[in-house]
Amino acid sequence: MALDASQNLEDVELLARFAQGDRTAAQVLTARLAPFVFTQAFRMLGDRAEAEDVTQDSLLRLWHAAPDWQPGQAKVTTWLYRVTSNLCIDKLRRRKRHSGEELPEMPDDRPDMERRLQDRARAQALRAALGDLPDRQKQAMVLRHLEGLSNPDIAQIMQISVEAVESLMSRGKRSLAHALAPQKKALGLEDDG
Amino acid sequence: MDKDFSPPPLNDQDLDALFASAQRDTPELDPEFLTRLQVQAVAALPDTAAPKLPRLGVFGVLSQIVAQFGGWPAGAGLAMAGAVGVVIGVSPPDAVLDITSAYFQTESLSELSGIGFEAEFNWEDS
Numbered sequence A: 001m002a003l004d005a006s007q008n009l010e011d012v013e014l015l016a017r018f019a020q021g022d023r024t025a026a027q028v029l030t031a032r033l034a035p036f037v038f039t040q041a042f043r044m045l046g047d048r049a050e051a052e053d054v055t056q057d058s059l060l061r062l063w064h065a066a067p068d069w070q071p072g073q074a075k076v077t078t079w080l081y082r083v084t085s086n087l088c089i090d091k092l093r094r095r096k097r098h099s100g101e102e103l104p105e106m107p108d109d110r111p112d113m114e115r116r117l118q119d120r121a122r123a124q125a126l127r128a129a130l131g132d133l134p135d136r137q138k139q140a141m142v143l144r145h146l147e148g149l150s151n152p153d154i155a156q157i158m159q160i161s162v163e164a165v166e167s168l169m170s171r172g173k174r175s176l177a178h179a180l181a182p183q184k185k186a187l188g189l190e191d192d193g
Numbered sequence B: 001m002d003k004d005f006s007p008p009p010l011n012d013q014d015l016d017a018l019f020a021s022a023q024r025d026t027p028e029l030d031p032e033f034l035t036r037l038q039v040q041a042v043a044a045l046p047d048t049a050a051p052k053l054p055r056l057g058v059f060g061v062l063s064q065i066v067a068q069f070g071g072w073p074a075g076a077g078l079a080m081a082g083a084v085g086v087v088i089g090v091s092p093p094d095a096v097l098d099i100t101s102a103y104f105q106t107e108s109l110s111e112l113s114g115i116g117f118e119a120e121f122n123w124e125d126s
Helices: A003-007 A011-019 A023-045 A048-068 A076-097 A113-131 A135-146 A151-158 A162-179 B012-024 B031-043 B058-068 B071-090 B094-105 B109-113
Strands: none
Touching (some): A003 A023, A011 A048, A023 A048, A023 A076, A023 B031, A048 A076, A048 B031, A076 A135, A113 B012, A135 A151, A135 A162, A135 B012, A151 A162, A162 B012
16 A cells, blocks of 8 residues: 555554555554654653663564454554553563663753753653652553543553542652652752742 | 751642653654664564465375375275275285295295296306
């Protein structure tokens, strides 16, 4: 199928074409979903290499699921959120069994350096604080506040009730607010005020 | 008297600012990595283009073996020959009995065929 025509198809339609052996669908779907999976994984893990591992693994699982995919069962992105979250939690648990977490180094080649540095410092502090939360709290916080999903969507992804999601986020937010309080000035939060 | 010096927790606005920073600070996907993922996706495509080989049962395997020897007509001939062989073995005709008894009662092939070794290897004449 032509590349342009494939770009306009829904994920689920592309996945059906993938299951029929359509190379273009495979490429378009990968280009569309890989950044989305990688971003979510990076926000949960804070590590590029681990996020790439999870991205690769999540997509391979999707390809294997494609032939048996039921169009009405779930949105492809919801399914991917769930798989990616679970893979990230596995990585976090394995990481906790080993040594302390190292924050990633990222290239800094963009303009607006001051703002970038502040974003970096804040993001690292937030990731470190998120890393100390229980895994399910962290998962809910990332999906809500970094991925921007609604509570019902998060409930579906985490396979819990909306009330349970709200409870997880309430506790997570309270923990973050206390954990990050000593760094308020250093993170330039008073200037935002 | 002890005083609690722990700072007050961040408010919602502070937390929102941190989340906004973290959203902006997410790295982009490496294009080379994306290319690798696309190659993997194509490699993972279900093989729908190639016709699937039917699973062969006992009959199928037998058909393939028979086909090697010329198909079912040849197979039928082979089966008939095998059956005749069994009949001859179980209930041999007299002519066959004569030949086999003559064979097993003699000591050498030359006696059975009536040709002596001397005729074949005529050492003294050479």
